Amino acid sequence: MGEIVKLKLSEKSCELPFKAGETFIELAEKAGIEESCGVLVDGELVDLRDCPVGGEEIEFVDYEDEAGKHVYWHTASHVLAHAMKYYMDGDLKLAIGPATGEGFYYDFELPRTLSESELERLEAIIKQIIQRDISIERYSCSKAEATAKFKENSASYKLELLDDIEGEPTFYRQADFEDLCSGPHLLSTGQLGVVKLTKLAGAYWRGDENGPMLQRVYGIAFKTEEELDLYEERLAEAKKRDHRKLGQELDLFQVDDSVGPGLIIWHPRGAEIRQTIEDHWRRRHRAEGYRTVMTPHLAQEELWKISGHLDHYEENMFPRMELDDTNYRVKPMNCPFHMKIFNSQTRSYRDLPLRYAELGTVYRYEKSGVLHGLLRVRGFTQDDAHIFCQPEQLEGELISLLEFTTEMLATFGFNDYEIFVSTRPDDYVGTEDRWELATESLKKALETAGLDYKIDPGEGVYYGPKIDLKIRDSLDREWQCSTIQVDFNIPERFDVAYVDNDGEEKRPIMIHRALFGSLERFFGCLVEHYGGAFPPWLAPTPIWILPIDSANQEYAQKVADKFAEAGINSRIEPATDSLGKRLRLAITQKIPYAVIVGSDEEESGKIELRTYGETSSNSLELEIAVEKISQIIADRAPIKPV
RNA sequence: GCCGAGGUAGCUCAGUGGUAGAGCGCGUCCAUGGUAAGGAUGAGGUCGUGGGUUCAAAUCCCAUCCUCGGCUCCA
Structure with a gap:
């Protein structure tokens, strides 16, 4: 009797005395709390049937709280x-x-x-x-x-x-x-x-x-x-935002039985969006000091024996092909080729860090039950890169890489993701102290960048630990997109080395990284993120021009030409259907801007511009519309009224 | 790969032993229109595939492929 527990009750906090043997149920009654599911005792969820010991801070939780x-x-x-x-x-x-x-x-x-x-x-x-x-x-x-x-x-x-x-x-x-x-x-x-x-x-x-x-x-x-x-x-x-559904409705891509499960056929509209993504990717990588490379889709099996993939992931590789008494494999990874490029010359420490990037298409045999639209496929293009650096450069590379990653994702509207550091798996190669060092540098880089992360124990790759960045789909499932992996092993396997300033040959540290992960998966996430309503800079055709009458076709063409001069793709929907119908189509196809032109507009040199998501249009000078939309595209801004 | 549910027209779906249906889309014709579906008409399917049962199978049975939801996996 007379002992005190502090009680946090919504905003107010008070202190309640209790008798020995009294449960939280009785305490809740005293505090006038009717419906509670449980109680947080110093932040830990506890059964109401338990008893307080005294001095702790408690908070009753109900259905409104996560714990409740x-x-x-x-x-x-x-x-x-x-x-x-x-x-x-x-x-x-x-x-x-x-x-x-x-x-x-x-x-x-x-x-x-x-x-x-x-x-x-x-x-x-x-x-x-x-x-x-x-x-x-x-x-x-x-x-x-x-x-x-x-x-x-x-x-x-x-x-x-x-x-x-x-x-x-x-x-x-x-x-x-x-x-x-x-x-x-x-x-x-x-x-x-x-x-x-x-x-x-x-x-x-x-x-x-x-x-x-x-x-x-x-x-x-x-x-x-x-x-x-x-x-x-x-x-x-949420189901309406499913990329598989939108991919069909917006004519972006298909997967066809007769082609093969998990193999993606990109239709023009999907491919055009992908091109825009890739163009941006190339521009940004050049600016960040990457050299882009291209490598074959097939190679001799020996390459994957050296890299260790055959030992660790053979069941996920497509079976071998025998050609002229030599065994070949379709590539599941791009790294061995990048090693070859590094090894094609004697490298000096002055060359480092050396960054090779490739939009490399790889094929992995995924079990049939796991395939999922664009998010889990058997053939995909990685935005892969390998960075070779000196040990003392690792930290700096990782920090700038994280910055690059978050910037790249933010450009596409992704600011909401979870970051994981995956640690040493059972099935690992290399020494424990190297793993320790690599894991610590990943953590340190995240901390320096001020990014929160969770640990994914034992989820690292066999050759090194990694940082993964996961994005949620419309149904709240998480998909790994960006990945940054430190690797002390594969360089050794390929005998990759540089000459240091003391004349000694030394082993560089390698970082494998992909910012989008796979273009297929990233695109799938992107479709869901925007619900199919792509911002004007990504939309394959950001503008549809709707002449009210066939007589306005010529003016519609003039409008299209004006947009084309500014480098903006548009298309004319001729007046073979009613305006209402064509407008409806533009809306269901989630076209950012519908331009309506009739005789009034033709006479005044104006256009009626209706923005996706708005219920009416506004009238403006053609030149001004072109200028403003150009700006929106240049800014990579979201859809907004002009 | 495992467990379950499904595959019918280009798309979305109805039909559950007895001659294959609708809406949208597509073609043609008419209509020339002012902000989410103008009207008429036509074409289009060996009902995922292969076996079986039956006088008769889209329908019942078996196998197989694919898709979906999970599980396991995911360099």
């Missing part, structure tokens, strides 16, 4: 498992059922395959469990008791989980359902609003592809039906 949502969804996953137990008459094995970033899932071993049509019936059972408002109790027991219980129920997955638990395992029980779980959980099922089961999938037990395949049910829970509706609307909106 986590508890809410986690409980929903237990309710799903509870419903599944009824649905399968108890004939099932439970694996795991965590909350995710958006919702939850539960993995089951079931006596038969579940079909999507059954999800609705499961939802109905879930609804009943919620309506019964079953109180959820927590208890713990000894490991031996838990083991005995699981053995009796032949709960083999739970038994395995038990092995990893230190101390007493805890259980959460709601009526005739209980689950081994560290929590935290809500206090009763009635606290849940509406649970929606979203998809069905297979998942390997513990992510091991040699292990058993379980059935995973995904779901999400909300306080109200209205929130669920909003979520579904948001999802539908």
Whole structure:
């Protein structure tokens, strides 16, 4: 009695006394907090059933908070498992059922395959469990008791989980359902609003592809039906931005069965956008001191034996071709060729850093189940470069490289990405101290650049650690685009060396880097980022000219010529269809500017200009329009009214 | 690669044992129009592919390819 916990309650903070043995539930009551999902104790999420010790800072969280949502969804996953137990008459094995970033899932071993049509019936059972408002109790027991219980129920997955638990395992029980779980959980099922089961999938037990395949049910829970509706609307909106859908609608690219899975055919409009991206890329690389090179698509297999790719990634390479008693491979990487260029002369320390860049098209055999539009393909063009430098130049190169990367992405409107440092994998070559050094220099460069990052343990490439930059797609999936990799190994394998100022031959350090990653993937992300409405500088045809009447065709041509003189591509949609129809087409094709010209405009030398996203046009002098749009393109600015 | 769901006209989709459908798009003709679909008419499909069951298969069964959602993987 009389002990104090500090309580943070929204903006106000106060201090609350509590008695020994009092739980957070009682504390919440005292503080007048009605609905809470859990409690953050000095920032750590804790079950409401726990007791404070005194002196800590606590904050009750509800569904509005990220931590609260986590508890809410986690409980929903237990309710799903509870419903599944009824649905399968108890004939099932439970694996795991965590909350995710958006919702939850539960993995089951079931006596038969579940079909999507059954999800609705499961939802109905879930609804009943919620309506019964079953109180959820927590208890713990000894490991031996838990083991005995699981053995009796032949709960083999739970038994395995038990092995990893230190101390007493805890259980959460709601009526005739209980689950081994560290929590935290809500206090009763009635606290849940509406649970929606979203998809069905297979998942390997513990992510091991040699292990058993379980059935995973995904779901999400909300306080109200209205929130669920909003979520579904948001999802539908996101699907409209899907690059595969837009690629079809805007005639950007295709993937054709008879050509091959994961092989992209770029249509004119897609190819024109890509050209603009590549032109910008070349210009910027020249300015940053890169020399561009070009290398073959095929080479003798020996090259990849030397580089180590054959040892480490053969299963991801297309099979060998035998030509004149020599084995060839389609290239999965550009690096060996760049080594050859370096080695074509004796290099001096004065030559370093030496930067070779290539838009190099590579082919990798990706497993069929992983292909995904432009984002995961079998043939793609890397904006690859290899930088050879002296050890003392590494830091500086990395720092300027990060600056270059972020600038390049920002040009295309990407300011929102996650950065990861991938550390040494099990399957590595080289010495540990070199790995350490390389990893530290990557971290230091990020810190100098003031960029936040996460560690991706063991996710490095076999030859060195890397910085990856990941961009999210319209459905919130992350895709690695930019990558910067330090490599002490491949230079050694190719015996790459320079003569230092002391006359000694020394090994340069190499950086592999790709800013876009692959042009295919980057373009896919770009389509989704802009929702297909490309800014005028990227749009293949930023202007459509719509003459009102056939009689205005000549003036339309004059307008087109004026834009062409300024280097702006436009196209005339002749008056064979109604103006309304042609305008609608321009809008659905997400053309930045529709220019409408009739007899009025012809007489006054003006145009009507309607900007994408606006509901009306404005009248302006042709010369002024050309000048202003030229400026917008030169600035690489987003679509905006003129 | 694994689990599940799908592949019908150029596109989006309906048809679930009995002679292949719609809308959009495309062609032709009419209409010459002022800010998101003018009217008429025509062409277009061995229903992913290969087997099987059946008097009869887009429809049922098997295999296979591809796509989608996950899982595993991703130099």
